[in-house]
Amino acid sequence: MNAQWLLALALSCPLAGGLVTWLARTQLNKRLGAINLTFTALSLICVALAWFGGGRQAITFQLPGFMALGLNFELNGLTVIFALLFLAAWTATSIYCFGYMENEGSPRRFYVFLQLTLLGCIGVVLASDLITLFLFFELMTLCSYVLVIHKEDADAMSAGNLYLFLGVFGGLALLTGIFLLYNATGTVSFTAIPPAVAENTGLVAAMGIAFLLGFGIKAGIFPLHIWLPKAHPVAPTPASALLSGIMIKTGAYGLFRVFYSVISPAGQNGAGAVFFGSTLLGLGLITMVLGAFLALQQRQAKKTLAYSSVSQIGYIVMGLGAAVLPFGHDLYGVSGMLFHILN
Known part of the structure; x- marks a missing residue:
């Protein structure tokens, strides 16, 4: 075939x-x-x-x-x-x-x-392209909400409402970033933004922040991780496994495609790459340490796993931050990020 x-x-x-x-x-x-x-x-x-x-x-x-x-x-x-x-x-x-x-x-x-x-x-x-990604990203968010509230008790509905609220907010942020990118470049494909656009630091910063919020919520980066420890314990165990093992990685994947493929290449020697590389590196470090610390404080297995997942995302985001920084060693960061995703 x-x-x-x-x-x-x-x-x-x-x-x-x-x-x-x-x-x-x-x-x-x-x-x-x-x-x-x-x-x-x-x-x-x-x-x-x-x-x-x-x-x-x-x-x-x-x-x-x-x-x-x-x-x-x-x-x-x-x-x-x-x-x-x-x-x-x-x-x-x-x-x-x-x-x-x-x-x-x-x-x-x-x-x-x-x-x-x-x-x-x-x-x-x-x-x-980003439009196709956005449509399926929203499909994933809305359908996984039903998995989170499967038991339909008070805890599940509360966690589901938080998950849906942050998911919708993240979707709007992601859509804003896509509109800004399309308005500036005329394309939504995963190609590097033109140098002329990269020089507009205000526009690049606005796009980057919008994408960071949109994908960061799903990835569970600090301080956008608050939905995961609530949704993980109340969801059925198979859904919990997929929430922490797969769905948060779609957020990390989105961050990688946007920052490494679209924003970073055109600004390799610019302030945008330094700013977002440092931001991702710092957020990844905080997420890694905070997630591990909070995991040790839990007495419920599912909450421990939820915070452990947050910590592991920190490692992945740190790898991405290292790849985005314009020091010429981006492949080390990409390799570390992909290895930890597979691991």
Whole structure:
């Protein structure tokens, strides 16, 4: 099969899985876990076949005309790492769901939104422009909210409301950054901003702050991490694992694509790279230390894991900060960041 079609199929599987789960008869409730696992594994197999069977060459796929700009996707050496990591983790979590969901209510709703959240995560890492990334980023946020409030008790609703509020705020900040970028450059692709734009320090600072807020909330960077210790304990355990293991990494991925691919290259020798590199390095250090310290103070396992996840994101953001700083050793920072994401 054509590698392009395999990429399209990989994106279609979670959507089809959610639809099949929703339409399945009540008598098949005990098989919903198998349906979820099947479509998740199919998506993983399609990505692997598209990349390794296609000669490890970049593969693009487009849906032109969608919201005028269209939806644009690319599987390349960077995005395949995240796609395979996310899908492998999702497959393992789907296996765990078999036993766990036997004791939970509303399995149909859980599996539908688990598949749609997967679609959002995969769409984020495969997006080849910021508009496509934004749409799937918001899909991920809204669908994962349903996973957080699954139990529908007071604690879950409170945590879910905070998660949704910060998610919407982050989405607005991200959209603001995209508008500023498009207005200045006429493009939303992951290409370096022109030198003439990079010299406008006020505009670059506004864009950078907007993107930092938008992606930083999802990543759980200090002081934007407050939703994670609240959402993690109340969500079902499979959702908790994906919140801390996968979804916060979409925020780190967004920060990497924007600061390393768009803002930093054009300003390698400018104040923008120094400012944002130092900011990311400092925020990463604070997040790393604070997360570890707060994790040691917890008596509940899920809260300990939540703060531990915050701490680990600190390591990743520090690597990004080191890569953005214009000292000519960016590959060390990128390597450290990607290694810790995989680790």
